[in-house]
Amino acid sequence: MNPDEQLYDEQVVRPYVISRGRTEARANLDLISLAVAIRQPTGLEVGLDPEHLAIVRLCRRPLSVAEIAAALDLPAGTVRVLLGDLLDSGFVAVQDPQPEVDVLDERMYRAVLDGLRAL
Amino acid sequence: MASVPSDKPRMPTPVKLLIAGGFGVGKTTMVGAVSEIRPLRTEELLTDRSIGVDDLSGVERKTTTTVAMDFGRISVGDDYVLYLFGTPGQERFWFVWDELARGALGAVVLADTRRLSDCFPSVDYFERRGTPFVVAVNCFEGAPVYDLAEVKMALSLPPDIPVLLCDARRRASGKEVLITLVQHAYSRRPVAKV
Secondary structure, rough: OOOHOEEEEEOOHHHHHOOOOOOOOOOOOOOOOOOEEOOOOOOOOOOOOOOHHHHHHOOOOOOOOOHHHHHHOOOHHHHHHEEEEEEHOOEEEEEOOOOOOOOOOOHHHHHHHHHHHHH | OOOOOOOOOOEEEEEEEEEEEEEOOOOOHHHHOOOOOEEEEEEEEEOOHHHHOOHHHOOOOOOOHHHHHEEEEEEOOOOOOEEEEEEOOOOHHHHHHHHHOOEEEEEEEEHHHHEEEEEEEHHHHHHHHOOOEEEEOOOOOOOOOOOOHHHHHHHOOOOOOEEEOOOOOOHHHHHHHHHHHHHHHHOOOOOOOO
16 A cells, blocks of 8 residues: 555554543644643652553653654544643643744744755 | 643744655655654544544444644744645545645646646645645656646646746755745745734
8 A cells, every 4th residue: 555645444442542442632622733741750659651651751842733643653643632631730842732823023034944945 | 722832942933744645656656755853653543523524334343444644844943943744645534635735835736747637636625625735746757748837727726836847856956846846835924914
């Protein structure tokens, strides 16, 4: 199968198990929404699963929902649910759940163009 | 929603660009050519959001369906980080497109002159949505070479939409396409209200 078009059906519902059956995150986070850890778990917290801890570890530097999902090999929807838990418990902060660039900001266009030219 | 405390280093602003086009046109290749990281893959589960789009009746045993998207990243100074997403090739995943297009600065529509009509749905989609886009003709070996004006006419594109040739495998070429896109988005930006 061409990876460009990869579509497959899964009979295993492991992602739902990880999110304890929840499919809708309270925080509707975009794929490019950046999360960063603001508190490290002591290991004694109740209710944090290994996946929660893995996200906090990954987010020592700001990381997008898409990158977290890819790194943990979890569907983006599951990561949204887990990030919602971590937001509630104060382990991570999310800069902007629905980031949208300011299309009027000339500085943004200049910075992006400069960055691309430097590639 | 928690926000970042002020004593934390400021987070960059993410900027999203899309690479769209038909099946096998080189979307993932282009993402990989310009990304500073190996292209990553993320998956979305089809949920009730997609009801009406994806008829799952009669396949109750199949509990979930996923759609995969490849993406890459380009850091742009300290203030911005670019994310490039290859859109899922099948148009039945419009709900994923809607999510990807929300907040996107612009889109590259990759075209193959051997199957030019494959890029029509992408062109229509971004036109309807008002997302700035450029058309990049991926020059496959052995594909007929057309004049860019002919491609533009075949796609009945408005005259202000940039059309350019590219080689999706080459970083320099992908870079040129992205620069053209961002310049186009800049020229199309709404005028600030005084």
